Amino acid sequence: MAKLIGGLGTSHVPSISAALDKGLRDTPDWKPFFDGYIPGQDWVRENKPDVAVVIFNDHGNTFFLDKVPTFAVGCAEEYRPVDEGWGPRAIAPFKGAVDFSWHFIDTLVENRFDPMICQEIEVDHGLQVPMELFWGKPDAWPVKVVPIFVNVIQYPIPLPSRCYEMGRVLRRAIESYDSDERFVVVGTGGLSHQLQGARAGFVNPQADQAFLNDIAADPDRLAAMSREQYVEMFGSEGAELMMWLVMRGAMDPDVVVRHRHYFVPASMTGAGMIVLENRADAARAAAA
Amino acid sequence: MSTRPTIVLLPGLLCDASIWEAQRATLAPHAEIRIADFSQLDSIDAMARSALGLADGPLIAIGHSMGARVAMEMVRLAPGRIEKLALIDTGVDSRRDGEAEKRQILIDLAFAEGMEALAERWLPPMLHEGRVGDQALLAPLKAMVMRATPEQHHRQIKALLNRPNVRPHLEAIACPTLVMVGRQDRWSPLAQHEEMASLIPNAELVVIEDSGHMSLLEQPEQVSRALLRFLGFEKDHSGADRAALGEVKPMGDDAVPDRIPDTPLFDRKRSLQGYRINKMAMGLGNPANREAFRENESAYLDRFGLTPEEKEAVMTRNWREMVRLGGNLFFILKISAVDPVRITEIGAHQAGMEHADFLRDRLGKK
Known part of the structure; x- marks a missing residue:
């Protein structure tokens, strides 16, 4: 059966890829941010996942308000970058894990999650940026992807606890998938930021640090928070953080933090990264 | 009587x-x-x-x-x-x-x-x-x-x-x-x-x-x-x-304040109200529409039936007003792809602050 080897969490701020495209990586504004991801990139290189399940939200690029799926799952052969207004970015298209996507959709529905099913769909920076942060910018991606789109823009957005539960179903799908492929789950978005209203520019580094602690040590607390609490604590767009709970729900209750990084502000956002492994796996690896 | x-x-x-x-x-x-x-x-x-x-x-x-x-x-x-x-x-x-x-x-x-x-x-x-x-x-x-x-x-x-x-x-x-x-x-x-x-x-x-x-x-x-x-x-x-x-x-009812101060949630009311503005902005994901916007912005906006108030907000790049009228930043941000402006400037405008003050006081930049 397939194996879940780790849970990754990261921000997906569009300015990150813009900074890379413009060659700003080593400028004073950005260097400390990008350097913090080097251990995460090393972890990915050493552990060689075959499939990345990426949980993110579209930002009014692929979906308009005429049709807003609460949860949508891609099962396409290929995901191309969408034109967000500046033209499609020059990055390689992502290759889909089609067979697993369908298996995951089956498992979701059998477990009372009813997603929108997407056989042709483009992806915005919500998926692109995390992939580039962990895998760099290769000519061809060494990993297949399964995009999970979560509506965190048009209210009513889903409950944080629902994201957490979806993660548990994702774990079941991975472990019942007949393959020897190695999976990572990537929760994306956040951390604190607000783009709209007079509170625009709100960041909350203290709450962000507490989130990075609790996503490992006390995810139940984060899953029990209301949507409004997310908005209050992390800003209106910071509510994206609930998508990390899908990743966390897929992991064991007991995890070890392999790497962790926090930087503020990346553009207008508190930006963070985490790499988690299940403690049982980590202990086994240490004994071997 | x-x-x-x-x-x-x-x-x-x-x-x-x-x-x-x-x-x-x-x-x-x-x-x-x-x-x-x-x-x-x-x-x-x-x-x-x-x-x-x-x-x-x-x-x-x-x-x-x-x-x-x-x-x-x-x-x-x-x-x-x-x-x-x-x-x-x-x-x-x-x-x-x-x-x-x-x-x-x-x-x-x-x-x-x-x-x-x-x-x-x-x-x-x-x-x-x-x-x-x-x-x-x-x-x-x-x-x-x-x-x-x-x-x-x-x-x-x-x-x-x-x-x-x-x-x-x-x-x-x-x-x-x-x-x-x-x-x-x-x-x-x-x-x-x-x-x-x-x-x-x-x-x-x-x-x-x-x-x-x-x-x-x-x-x-x-x-x-x-x-x-x-x-x-x-x-x-x-x-x-x-x-x-x-x-x-x-x-x-505009008199009902948001529960979290100065934080407009994109709820049903805002989505309905802002539909035209957001649809217009969504269109800018298409190169031909960007060209049309550049050529004759007023005519492009008219294609989406914007009200005079909405049009004025867009044409004066009044971000605060666009958001007040139901514009959602993820959509209206595409205007900045045609007419460049930094996201932090859009933030500062909504906060009613000078850009430098905004960077320092809100985002903690030196």
Whole structure:
């Protein structure tokens, strides 16, 4: 059966890829941010996942308000970058894990999650940026992807606890998938930021640090928070953080933090990264 | 001496004055009540003219279902006479594909098997699913249908099938308008009313909880309270009273502040309000549209039907105003792909701060 080897969490701020495209990586504004991801990139290189399940939200690029799926799952052969207004970015298209996507959709529905099913769909920076942060910018991606789109823009957005539960179903799908492929789950978005209203520019580094602690040590607390609490604590767009709970729900209750990084502000956002492994796996690896 | 206003109540298909009994009783202390009788008429136009003839001078028109279509026609025929309008469980579009065939089945049924058979077929889908077996509700409705004749049914169906498409006229309705619908109305659903309320300039939407299409009888209390409030026949409720009226949810009330200060959540109201602006901005994901925006911005904006207020906000790059009008930053940000501006400048503008102060005080930049 397939194996879940780790849970990754990261921000997906569009300015990150813009900074890379413009060659700003080593400028004073950005260097400390990008350097913090080097251990995460090393972890990915050493552990060689075959499939990345990426949980993110579209930002009014692929979906308009005429049709807003609460949860949508891609099962396409290929995901191309969408034109967000500046033209499609020059990055390689992502290759889909089609067979697993369908298996995951089956498992979701059998477990009372009813997603929108997407056989042709483009992806915005919500998926692109995390992939580039962990895998760099290769000519061809060494990993297949399964995009999970979560509506965190048009209210009513889903409950944080629902994201957490979806993660548990994702774990079941991975472990019942007949393959020897190695999976990572990537929760994306956040951390604190607000783009709209007079509170625009709100960041909350203290709450962000507490989130990075609790996503490992006390995810139940984060899953029990209301949507409004997310908005209050992390800003209106910071509510994206609930998508990390899908990743966390897929992991064991007991995890070890392999790497962790926090930087503020990346553009207008508190930006963070985490790499988690299940403690049982980590202990086994240490004994071997 | 103040004169009492005149209210005309307009019933729907196969309905007579009895359907309005609860509302008539509630409104009678405040106004002269006339109830229209459409049993002999076979066009929306004739119904509207007959209703306008029920009284002289200004009117308040309150219509249910087909009666609400008549009310909209009255506004079109005599815009100066209609002071206020209430549209309940209704629609604005003309005949749908296949509708005539379905309606014909019921016409034939009424002629062949009588009005009782028609009532049994026609009424259940009109009601909240949980109440189709509720005899206290069903008995008076059935009795009402049986007072009508197959010929009346035939005439009114003819009127309905030939109804005008009033969608293009909605933006011309200038009077205060209440759009009301049962949340479980399967015949004319909530979404349709949300759209109507967004297209009529001075409209508010009220949702009647636990009600199907026959809200006048299914939830008479809720309907009456909403009408009293809308018509100003009740003193303004204190906050506590408003809470007690919990099930009546007026929308489009800008006076209600966001619970989290200065943090606009993109909820139903904002989404409806901002639909045009956001759709226009979404279009900028297409290179040809970006070119059109660059060439002639005003013409590009007109393609999406922006109001003068919305247009002004976009053309002056007034981000705060665009957001106030329902623009969502993820969409309107695409304007900055055509006319570059940094996201932090957009943030500073909304915060009402100088850019340097914004970077330092909000984002902690040195």
